[in-house]
Amino acid sequence: MTYVVAEPCINCKYTDCVDVCPVDCFYEGENFLVIHPDECIDCGACVPVCPTEAIFSDDDLPEKWSEWLELNAKYASEWPNISAQKDSLPDADEWKEKADKRAHFSEKPFAG
């Protein structure tokens, strides 16, 4: 089992999830965060603090977002770790309410 970040996180990066994760298992892309499936201890602490409701256990991942299970595993091994909360992306509040953001997902790692 693991927890998974799904599509609603795109272009938000509120990072409240990072603040509560006891094992620092989030990894940062240009406009998205993923969870490392081998490091997540399945505590569930990140789920209620995510403003976009983007985080699910793999058991509860909605079918329409099933691809994010693999995408989290893939990018967790390619992107840098993030262990401290930071400011959200500039237009996060606007993007938070949007649906069908998949085309805006960036495969690029966070570059500082």
Ligand code: SF4
């Ligand atoms: S709190 Fe939610 S929207 Fe913010 S970075 Fe974490 S998963 Fe993404």
Ligand code: SF4
């Ligand atoms: S479920 Fe717990 S260990 Fe896994 S990413 Fe969320 S806060 Fe971290």
